[in-house]
Amino acid sequence: MGSIEEPNFCQKNKDLDYDVLIIGAGLSGIYSLYRMRQLGLRTKVLEAGGGVGGTWYWNRYPGARFDSESYSYNFSFSQEVLDEWNWSEHFASQPETLRYCEFVCDKFDLRRDMQFDTRVTAAHFQDDTKSWLVTDENGQKYTSRFVVTCIGILNNYTLPNIPGVLDYKGEAFHTARWPAEQVDFTNKRVAVIGTGATAIQVIQEVSKTVGHLTVFQRTPNWSLPLRNAPLTTEEMDKIRSRYPEIFRKCAESWHCFMHVPDKRSTFDLSPEDREAFWEELYAQRGFAKWMSNFGDINTSKEANALFSEFVANKIRGRVHDPVTAEILIPKCHGFGTKRVPMETRYFEAYNQPNVRLVDVKSNPIECVTESGIRTKDEAFEFDMIVYATGFDAVTGSFTAIDFRGVDGVKLKDRWSEGPRTFLGLFVESFPNMMMVMGPHQMFGNIPRSVEYAASWVARFIEFCRDRGITFAGATRQSVLDWTEHVHTCAVGLLANDVDSWMTGVNKNLAHKQKRIIARYQGPAPGYRKRAEEVVTREYRDLAERFLVQDEWGKEQFSLDGLPGAWIPYGGGGFMCTGRHFAKQEILGSVAIFQSYYKLEMVDRPKGWLPRPDRRFYGVGAMPPAEPIPFRIRRRRRGI
Numbered sequence: 001m002g003s004i005e006e007p008n009f010c011q012k013n014k015d016l017d018y019d020v021l022i023i024g025a026g027l028s029g030i031y032s033l034y035r036m037r038q039l040g041l042r043t044k045v046l047e048a049g050g051g052v053g054g055t056w057y058w059n060r061y062p063g064a065r066f067d068s069e070s071y072s073y074n075f076s077f078s079q080e081v082l083d084e085w086n087w088s089e090h091f092a093s094q095p096e097t098l099r100y101c102e103f104v105c106d107k108f109d110l111r112r113d114m115q116f117d118t119r120v121t122a123a124h125f126q127d128d129t130k131s132w133l134v135t136d137e138n139g140q141k142y143t144s145r146f147v148v149t150c151i152g153i154l155n156n157y158t159l160p161n162i163p164g165v166l167d168y169k170g171e172a173f174h175t176a177r178w179p180a181e182q183v184d185f186t187n188k189r190v191a192v193i194g195t196g197a198t199a200i201q202v203i204q205e206v207s208k209t210v211g212h213l214t215v216f217q218r219t220p221n222w223s224l225p226l227r228n229a230p231l232t233t234e235e236m237d238k239i240r241s242r243y244p245e246i247f248r249k250c251a252e253s254w255h256c257f258m259h260v261p262d263k264r265s266t267f268d269l270s271p272e273d274r275e276a277f278w279e280e281l282y283a284q285r286g287f288a289k290w291m292s293n294f295g296d297i298n299t300s301k302e303a304n305a306l307f308s309e310f311v312a313n314k315i316r317g318r319v320h321d322p323v324t325a326e327i328l329i330p331k332c333h334g335f336g337t338k339r340v341p342m343e344t345r346y347f348e349a350y351n352q353p354n355v356r357l358v359d360v361k362s363n364p365i366e367c368v369t370e371s372g373i374r375t376k377d378e379a380f381e382f383d384m385i386v387y388a389t390g391f392d393a394v395t396g397s398f399t400a401i402d403f404r405g406v407d408g409v410k411l412k413d414r415w416s417e418g419p420r421t422f423l424g425l426f427v428e429s430f431p432n433m434m435m436v437m438g439p440h441q442m443f444g445n446i447p448r449s450v451e452y453a454a455s456w457v458a459r460f461i462e463f464c465r466d467r468g469i470t471f472a473g474a475t476r477q478s479v480l481d482w483t484e485h486v487h488t489c490a491v492g493l494l495a496n497d498v499d500s501w502m503t504g505v506n507k508n509l510a511h512k513q514k515r516i517i518a519r520y521q522g523p524a525p526g527y528r529k530r531a532e533e534v535v536t537r538e539y540r541d542l543a544e545r546f547l548v549q550d551e552w553g554k555e556q557f558s559l560d561g562l563p564g565a566w567i568p569y570g571g572g573g574f575m576c577t578g579r580h581f582a583k584q585e586i587l588g589s590v591a592i593f594q595s596y597y598k599l600e601m602v603d604r605p606k607g608w609l610p611r612p613d614r615r616f617y618g619v620g621a622m623p624p625a626e627p628i629p630f631r632i633r634r635r636r637r638g639i
């Protein structure tokens with residue numbers, strides 16, 4: 001429990017191993033550690049992998065690369081890094097991106113505070129010490145005041161729920177756990193299951209050297225040419241001089257990409273002009289074709305159908321066999337309703353005699369056998385099976401850890417009906433825990449969101465450090481309000497009518513069959529505006545809002561002078577009773593509350609003594625049998 005008189009945050013953590021424990025050493029963990037260093041806090045990163053990079057450490061499959069422009073993906077926080085790092089391609093490959101992550105870590109000597117090969121299995125909030133107890137898979141324990149999760153939205157991979165997957169005796173790989181050693185495809189009969197963004201990259205690459213490739217497709221995807229190209233030193237220098245403009249564009253854009261959206265409607269143009277505009281877009285690099293398109297292709301079924309047909313015709317023009325072309329054209333979802341995979345000669349791969357497409361919808365896979373795959377109609381023999389079957393996305397990394405908050409509440413129970421968060425950063429009953437790239441944050445071009453979220457968290461921890469606040473978390477009301485806002489932002493977007501990892505569906509997982517709102521889908525500038533307002537209000541949303549609903553409506557009380565009765569509640573929260581409150585409510589974030597208000601005891605219950613070491617009566621003490629009447633007084637600002 002923080003106290004105003006004793007602001008030495010680190011001193012209060014002296015019995016704990018760390019001030020801040022970060023889980024994960026991908027981009028989120030790297031930047032979070034950098035910021036914690038700047039605050040002078042004792043910080044440790046625990047990482048399951050053998051090195052830094054997260055996504056770029058694990059996904060070493062052939063063809064893995066960005067769909068974000070390399071120079072809009074990289075960190076913006078260090079001018080030195082921007083000056084020193086050169087990208088060799090507009091859309092860098094996985095090995096180069098991994099080298100970039102390592103370069104940043106070396107530059108700031110970050111590995112010194114990182115512990116690899118350490119998978120966290122449990123994180124339990126300790127009500128008595130207001131701290132976290134984190135356990136790794138070897139049983140090693142770590143205590144920390146704050147936990148910052150940087151565990152990724154696309155990290156926990158899933159194998160297909162096809163019988164016999166473990167019976168197969170040949171080489172088998174999931175793309176997200178690809179070995180570091182070179183894998184050879186020459187003269188081999190290779191199967192790829194899946195046709196998402198990962199599979200598309202694998203297929204177009206493997207088809208260059210494979211003996212024979214069979215692709216098992218359940219759902220086709222709208223895929224567009226990436227138009228990657230090498231970058232010369234001169235081009236890179238020009239890009240470097242444009243970094244401020246690139247990051248400004250990303251900051252202004254809805255999804256944090258550098259592409260400027262077209263404000264017109266699809267129907268503002270004649271069919272001829274529209275076609276000409278789409279041809280221009282189609283010729284551009286990367287996501288321009290999606291992000292610089294008319295916004296209504298994301299909201300209007302009619303507009304979406306027109307652009308989908310434009311893309312379908314491109315596919316028909318590239319795939320020689322019309323039957324194969326039609327199987328490759330999505331019929332059940334419109335363009336852009338799932339994250340659009342970018343490709344380079346993907347469709348042309350199907351023109352090769354040694355590449356075959358199997359439509360799993362009409363010819364379902366029955367099982368994986370010891371030597372291959374059996375479908376309803378055919379038995380296939382393979383030397384290698386590649387599973388490009390996706391992830392237990394967004395919430396998977398969280399449910400893989402036994403997270404328990406105040407009073408032992410389980411995170412998976414808190415989120416049983418889908419994620420409920422405040423700003424995608426906090427979860428009710430999980431004080432002192434913040435999520436970088438948690439659910440309900442902005443996704444899109446992810447490093448822009450990572451930098452913002454990690455910076456928000458750092459500023460908040462700095463606020464706590466400076467005031468000696470050692471207990472802080474979201475209130476129920478703030479979580480309800482934010483979750484409602486996230487759901488409101490999702491209304492009307494066609495993407496929410498489609499099963500995908502972005503709507504929380506993974507057909508291989510029994511508990512992920514229902515669509516949820518997993519991400520913030522309003523404009524990124526709108527997200528940041530709201531998050532900045534919380535900062536401007538000096539985080540009072542984390543303390544005050546929960547106090548201000550009465551039982552007759554939603555009237556807001558001024559707290560000053562309000563009588564009430566407060567009962568210390570396990571975990572540092574408080575329950576509030578009294579005529580102004582509909583029912584007993586658990587109040588989180590008392591420490592922040594306390595920096596704005598003080599409680600004056602009205603009648604001291606018999607035998608009840610304030611603890612001399614604590615300004616806030618009763619905290620940490622056994623709850624008294626009777627509520628203690630208090631009067632709430634506003635403190636002067638600035639204390």
Ligand SMILES: Cc1cc2nc3c(=O)[nH]c(=O)nc-3n(C[C@H](O)[C@H](O)[C@H](O)COP(=O)(O)OP(=O)(O)OC[C@H]3O[C@@H](n4cnc5c(N)ncnc54)[C@H](O)[C@@H]3O)c2cc1C
Nearest residue numbers: 024026027028048054055066067068119120151152445446
């Ligand atoms: C193949 C692929 C390509 C992508 N391309 C792009 C792109 O072009 N543009 C874009 O914006 N985004 C892209 N993404 C999304 C990508 O995940 C993010 O851009 C970014 O790398 C996320 O960084 P992160 O640190 O938040 O998460 P991650 O990179 O996923 O890192 C999370 C880390 O946490 C660790 N971890 C998780 N659980 C535990 C645990 N229990 N104990 C210890 N450690 C744990 C993991 O091992 C991992 O290292 C891509 C994703 C994939 C899979």
Ligand SMILES: NC(=O)c1ccc[n+]([C@@H]2O[C@H](COP(=O)([O-])OP(=O)(O)OC[C@H]3O[C@@H](n4cnc5c(N)ncnc54)[C@H](OP(=O)(O)O)[C@@H]3O)[C@@H](O)[C@H]2O)c1
Nearest residue numbers: 065066067160161194195196197198218219339388389390
């Ligand atoms: N930068 C890039 O270019 C890039 C590259 C790779 C990944 N990513 C990111 O990572 C995300 C995830 O991509 P991903 O391709 O790894 O996963 P994904 O989009 O979830 O695709 C998984 C694929 O596997 C198929 N599949 C899963 N289980 C199956 C089963 N039992 N039987 C048959 N098919 C099955 C799916 O079919 P259904 O659709 O029918 O379920 C789908 O085609 C992307 O959306 C993107 O954000 C980016």
